[in-house]
Amino acid sequence: MTLGNAATQGALQGCKVIDLSRVLGGPYCTQILADHGAEVFKVEPPTGDETRGWGPPFLDGTASYFLGVNRNKLGLALDLSNPDGKAFLRALLQDADVLVENFKPGTLEKWGLGVDVLQQAFPQLVHCRISGFGADGPLGGLPGYDACAQAMCGLMSVNGDADGEPTRVGLPVVDMVTGLNAALAILLALNERHRSGLGQFLDITLFDCAISLLHPHAANYFLSGNIPQRTGNAHPNIAPYETFRTARGDIFLAVGNNRQFELLAAELQHPELAADARFQSNADRLKHRKALGEILGRLLKQHEAADFAQILLKKGVPAAPVLNVEELLQHPHTRHRGMVLEKDGYQAIASPIKLSRTPAGLRSLPPAFGEHTEAVKQALGLPEP
Template structure:
């Protein structure tokens, strides 16, 4: 597939962002057909050095979020390079950047100036805290924001310390929200003919995913606490040991609980007054765990999980990353991309007529500089 049938074919994106939130956003746009031009400073996107592992001069971290982009180098501290950026924006639909608020403004390229010059441009800024307010303009990184918005406080063992989540969840959800914001603005542009500024802050995005802990706090006034793998509102919704590994039970209603009890040969548990309803089970979760640990001890995790889920009880074995990659359903859902020695994570959005496509490897540093500059009639020396 050449990308001309992607849902965003014909959309040009100038990507000035680095690290994760912005590049994750623009990779999604590129997967769905947009022409993404990634502009790196002379020192490169810092994630090229975030390793090991490394391959051909770039880290796995960089490779994981920068496919389907053309890569160029511009030193935007130079007036000549900024002039070239303005020429590029003449044919662009979207600008994505994550400069510290005030940086573009200091170069005479703030949102108001760009909006006046390019009225159809959708300008998406990813920042730590936004441009104003008590923390406005300050730098933000995923883990620090996890700490500040309360995510670490609800993550980890009940008896342990607040723990950073094992993936940069704030950066990733920020990238997703940036995609949503850009698509909303492009959709509205179809009616108004005008672009707009899309303001995406890590801080806001981190707070936005505190469900159900924030909702619980708003209703009860109680400070949410860490509960390990257990859910604060549902039981059994936790990992449990079996004879050869752990299984995660995600039992969401009373019918599923009754079915689970029957399938493991303990139908009487569903009629126990302590476990009749989800509310009962949540209040008596310690007693329920003691019962289930005994019940599950003779079973193998993989076989039991397969049997339960096929019978309608949500659950899964607790797998390692290599085991998850090797699972046949991962391949069936096309969640591993392989091309020319590259392996990456597939696009999770499956569109029936205009599916995602994988057309370009992550760019080598400055790989397409001459190509892109030639398209706008500029000389490489101007960069």
């Protein structure tokens, strides 16, 4: 069964993915695969993916949260705890390449569909499990949640103002990086299958993926033994690398080397700053960050963020205006890069993965709950209930 027509079917055309996942990490992973041509069957429980109700806003009764990560998928509704649901799933898996699920470890085993059972029945299957902590170990089998992973895995401890409270990153970064790692793992396993002819089990956890984000804080700790602290928008290793107020809007400077600092000083009409003994090297600038910040803050108030950032970028100095979501989505370069999808009232962030011959495509909108269940059942030749 195929979805719509597209100028290209994508790099993963012919890859069949069964997506039993809900919420974000799994669906984000499978949308990456679907955008690039995989045939993804999104299987929801009888109650539906809970993110369908995570609104407002809603479109035709479905929340934006669900719509943002479930395009290009066929929508099925199955009760995997009963024999008919399990038979339906087994029929889907007969020629499937990938299974993605984020059940609490032990759930599929309880239904007689554990890892060993599936590997024996479907040796070609790449089975990707996304969980909070994995199945074993001190925290094995416990449920995982993005914000809890941010708290436990050190992300909150390094995020926020120096004199403020540990702060959650303002987006579900752990769920999303877990989805990215899951998609990467799936592609690695599919590539290896070309040699072995066998699938394998992929154990992807929010805990591991959150820890993987701790650069450079973990590297700093390994070398120094000092516990990383919150520094607001400032970088622990680089200066100037933070936000400054301007006459209009905020600007972020990310000056990573001495040449960039020289260019910044020249554009501020104070080239002598680069020769100041306090600011000659990055280590010097870090040591005298407060004094440097006061000087730059004073000088930058003579400029406007958007215009001056453009001037600096053209000179090779990393800088950007601090935009809100609306400003970013309406930015001409966002449109130029094709990063907003629009079709029949549907708007979403497009795939950032750009392939020259087989680009990502929008073949279908996010499915209504159980929209394709009957059609797929008939295509599989399953009996009517």
